[in-house]
Structures are given as structure tokens and as C-alpha cells.
Amino acid sequence: MAVISFIDAITMAMREEMRRDPGVFVLGEDVGVRGGVFRATVGLIEEFGEERVIDTPLAESAIVGVGIGAAAYGMRPIAEIQFADFIMPAVNQIVSEAAKMRYRSNGDWTCPITIRAPFGGGVHGALYHSQSVEAMFTNVPGLKVVAPSTPYDAKGLLKAAIRDNDPVLFFEHKRCYRLIKGEVPEEDYVLPIGKADVKREGTDITVISYGLTLHFCLQAAEKLAQEGISAHVLDLRTLYPLDKEAIVEAASKTGKVLIVHEDNKEGGVGGEVAAIIAEHCLFDLDAPIKRLCGPDVPAMPYSPPMEKYFMLNPDKVLEAMRDLAHF
């Protein structure tokens, strides 16, 4: 199996799906000739031509709106939002149209669109290139929200998203793009949306995360293992709907839970995860459910020391994990 980067896994998934299904096409800002600002769509226009790899104007509402229209007619668009920060003009299309299409037509119409958006900070992107916006979409029934953390999951889940008959928001942590590498099979495989994945087995504490911070958790777990602390790490992978069964199982296993995400704490995905645990396995809990998240400030600062303060890192995660283990 080849070891490839996270972003190469994304490209591979799209290329394979476009070869497999002529209804799959890509649209977004700079996705064609430029190959995407992160190079996610590199090589696609050469292989599939400009009718299937469409450079759009700088109008996210149109990118998603056009995609929804095409999806309603049976196409399988992959709409790229250049940065998740820019998704705001398209929110009406996503929430009011895509998410409700099946429901309001009583199942006559579906909306098989995939909307890809790089999110997250740690790349000196400042206010408008670093935000985590997932929580805005994780209480919209009709949407699926996916946020993989490894190349293997990225390929399998993106293919699942493209083949899904309902709209999927696919968030890719941009810091993972070239930082995270892993083995990815060349053959076709699909991973189930809605299923979390245990990334590390452990017995002392349970850590639940997704995206970039999942890797911080794994690194911290590795170090803590030398202190004799055994961490169980669950990767949510899908943020909506959540894999309640896996969450409850992981939480029950150790009774001490730390939820980690880069997104703001208040109103973040972690709050919902904590509520699920509190509802279902109170009598297995041995400690308060803890959350380690980004601060509740409007956006990622540009100044490097401030960005560093804002971002989580393996040391911050390690400290929180150790505290919980010692509780």
C-alpha cells in the first residue's frame, strides 16, 4: 500500500469517482486550471475536461446553488468551498434547500451533492482562512457532516459522500493536508458515514476528537503510555449524525472522558457528545466529562504568538489527558 498525504487521498477519491461515474463533476473557485489553491483538484481538468471541472466565479451561493440544481437532476456534484470561512454566503442554499429537498418533496427529489471545505487553523491563515464552522451545521437534520482525520478515512468517506443520495458537508482540516500521511489502498473502498472509529485502544481515559486535534490526542497518548497511562482514542469521523453507540461504548470503557476539538467550546460538537454520554452512561462515569477546545473568541488571530495561544497542540492535550487520568 502506498503512503500518501491526506490531500492526495482526497484527490484520489475524486478522480476514482469521476472515472467510475460520469455524473460526478467538480465545481469551485480555481479548481480547474489552477488545480485548487490547496492542489486538491490537481490534474482533474486535464483528465476530465472543463465541462466536468468547472472554474466558477467567486460566489459560493452560486457554487452550491448550481450544485444543488444539478444534483436534483441526478448529477453528483462536488462543490469546493475554497475555505470553510467562505461558506457563509452558501448557508441558505445548504440549510434551506439541500438539507430539506428530500423531506419537503416527500422523497420525490434527492440532493446528492458533496460540499468540500477546508477548515481549521495553525497555518497562519488568520481570521478568514482558519475558522472551524462545523458546529453551525451539526443541528441541521437532512445534512450529513463528515470530518476525517486520516488519508485512509478521507478517501473512503469522500467516496461514500459522493455516492450518498443526500447532501454531505465534507470538512477537511487544511493543516492535515500535507502534515498527515498514511497508507491508502489503491483499490476502490467506501467507509460508512455515521460511524466513529477507535484509533487507539486504552483503559485509563477515553479521548474523543476529530480532525487535526485527533492527531494531537494520538501523539499525547503515545507519550502518556510511557507514564503508564493508557488512553482510548475515538475518532468521530462523522459529526452529524453522531455515532452514539460508539461514543457510549468508548465512554463506558474507562469512565473518564475528554473531548477535544479546535472549534470553540461553547456550542461545539463536544457539547453534544458530552450530552450523549451523560444521557446514556452516567453510571459508568468516574469523572466529570471534560472538554478541551478552542477559546470562545471571534476568530483565529494572525499574530503568531496569539495563533499559538489559540491553537491546541499535543502538549496542551497531554496535560488535559494527564489531569483526567490522575483524577
Added chain:
Amino acid sequence: MATKVLMPQLGESVTEGTITKWLVKVGDQVKKYDPLAEVSTDKVNAEVPSTVAGRVTEIVVPEGDTVAIGTLILYIEEEGGGADQPENTPAVNSADTSQQAKTVPAQAAEGRAAVSANLAANAAPAAAGQAVSGVGPDTNGQQAQRGKQRFSPAVMRLAQEHGIDLSRVQGTGMEGRVTRKDIQAIIDNGGQPAAAAPEAAPVVNTPVGVPASAAVGQSPQPVQAAAREVPAAAGDQIIPVTPIRKTIANRMVQSKHEAPHAWTMVEVDVTKLVAFRNQVKDEFKRKEGVNLTFLPFFIKAVVEALKEYPMINSTWAGDKIIVKKNINISIAVATEDALFVPVIKDADQKSILGIAKSIEDLAAKTRAGKLSVDDMSGGTFTVNNTGSFGSVLSMPIINSPQAAILSVESIVKRPVVIDDMIAVRSMVNLCLSLDHRVLDGLVCGRFLQSVKQKLEAIGPDTKLY
């Protein structure tokens, strides 16, 4: 001291760069901002500028190599030299992280030492504390402190399920908090008491009375009051009280103190049982590999009678009586210096064979010192085979919090009047001590009659399987 030059961050999302060409060589003089090397990344090609003026002393990364952002690529000896200079860090994040990382192992080692010391120090008292009621006056302060402790839902649940008295568990968590792992360790340790068996085993017994599986979990007050000075005369032997003996003492006093004992007895004609057992025991042993003693027959009869009179299978709980659904029979198994009370779980679902097997397993485990807490917990009624000591009459102490205890005395041949004729019959006495708060003579009498009828009905038609 030479200044370190690190691979800079060249654009968003870039994590590594390839040195495509070195523009300087060792010994070159460079000015600040002079290009040092050409670097290519996924996104850009760029030059790495010098951050100081000086002389190149060492090139660390050869041309063509790809290295992560923040990796040391070359050293420059600054002009005027010698002045200690902090690391030159174009990639602030990475460099800082690695420095922080260095401090971690030290803390880690400390933390670990502290934790294991804690564990070592606490392990023994935790195990012993579980068995010992009233640990001694020197721990009163500690106990008072612990009395204020809060317990997590998981700890409370496990303690209740396994009858563990939390006030006697020493925690290893923050500020001595009892953790779920602490409780789990106690539960798990019950499976392997081995050498520490007498200390770790929460259940012991005297020849007559049988303390509960939940030796832990009950208030020790009655006994603490009894610790008064008794003078010893010259030549007397003084035997220190072992934890297990202390537990026995506490449990006996507690049961006698709390439960008003009443007592009753029936005699049962087991002639047919004796004949039947003698007839089938050899084949049974050959086929099943299990000795067929009398006890399984008695337990079977008791269990069936308990089904008819569920009140006997209950417990006093202050403002209510809890009638137990499960029928778990505590049996007394003797060792040289103590008597244990393991439990046959769900005895009502077992055949004579099943009960015989359970008895044999539990007896073997007891002798091997391998009883787990689970083996000894959950009993709802006790059958005590006092006949094995040759006793023909005993007044057992109730195995609190159960409501009654039945002792099976020796089977002896006696002349008995049947149909106005004297016959030689195998007779046995069954003695019942009952908690008069829960039970009255009537129901107990009926219960004993039922047991008696069942035993006397045993014969060639009795099913062993």
C-alpha cells in the same frame, strides 16, 4: 556559539521542504538576508535568507533532502562570535514545541514515580481495609476525612453491585479519591487472594454461624464498643487478632445485635434418601466425575421450598423487606483456620448434578484460596452442613443480611415409631435460625415442613439431572 538556521515555513499548509540547492558552502561569509539555499515545497519555490551575518560553519541537510518545517539545516558563526544566541527560529511553532517536549519526560518520570508509590502504599491497606472492620483508632481521622468524600456514579454502582464498603477503600485518585479503577482492582483481586487470602477474603465464618458474603458494607459500631481491657494472667497465651478473626467477630456481633434470632427444628426421615444415594453414588461418580454427597439433595429441597415460601428468601431493609428474586445459596466450606461462605448462584436453576458440581468447584476454590469476591457475594439464604462435624443440634447465627439460615445435622440411625411399630430409620435434624423482624414461626414451620416432605419423598424416581 553558532546560530542555528531552521527550515522556514513557506506558505500555508506547507509542512516540509526540499533543499534543491545550497547557495553557500562551509566557510563562506554571509550578510543578513543573503540567500542561503533554494527550497522547493508543494506550493512554492523559494530562497532561504540568512537571518544573521557571519560565517557558515556547518551544513546539516544535504542537497536533495526533504525535511520538516523547523528542522535544523545549517549553522552560522555570528560576526564578533561567541555571544550566546538563542535559537534562530523562523518556524516558531515547531522549535518551541520541541523545547517543551524536552521538559515533558522529567515531569512524566516524576508523576509516574508518585503514582506507583501511591499505588504500592495503598494496595495493601485497600485490600486489608476491605476485610477489616474498624481498622483501628489511628485511622479515625482519616476516616472522618473520607466520610466527606464524594463518589463518582461508576464507583457507587460498582460498590453497590459488589457489596464493597467505600469508607474502607483507599483511593489512588486526586486527593485520595476512590476511582473506578480502584474498585475494579478490588473486584479483580478477589479472584486471586493466594497468599494474602486471609487478609483479602471478605467472608469468613465460625463453625456455627455464617457471616454474610457482604462482610464489608455493614456498620462496625457494635464491635468497636466491645474493645475493653481484659487482664491476662501469667502463663496465658496471647494471640493477636487477625483481620479475618476481627471480621468474624464483627459480623457475628452485628448479626446477633441487629437481628432478633428465633430458632426452630424439624426431624426428617431420610432413610429412602440414604438408600437411593448409596445405590447411585458409584455410578454417578464414574459418569460425572463428581462425588454425590447428601448436601446437594438438601440444598435442592431447600431451594424448592424457598420457591414456595419466597418470604424466607428475603432481607430486612429498615423500612421495608426486600424479597429476593434470585435464589443464591450460601454454603459453608471449612479450611483449617477459617470457614468461608461461597455462593451457589441461581441454585433454583440447577439440577442435583449442577448443585453437586457447584459445591465441588467452590470447595476446591476455597481450599486453593482462589475464591473471588463474586464467588462469595449475592447469597440470599444459607445452608450450613454442620452434620459434617458430627453435630446433631446447632443454633446458627444468621448470615446477615439474609433472613434465615438452615443447618443440616448428622444423619443418625434411630429407633422411630411408624404405624405403632418401632423401626430403625436414618434420621436428620434440620435447624433454622430466623430473623424475627422479617419472619414468624408460622411461615418458617411451613417452610420446614415443605423441606421435610421433599426430602422424605426422595427415592428411585428422583431425578439427578
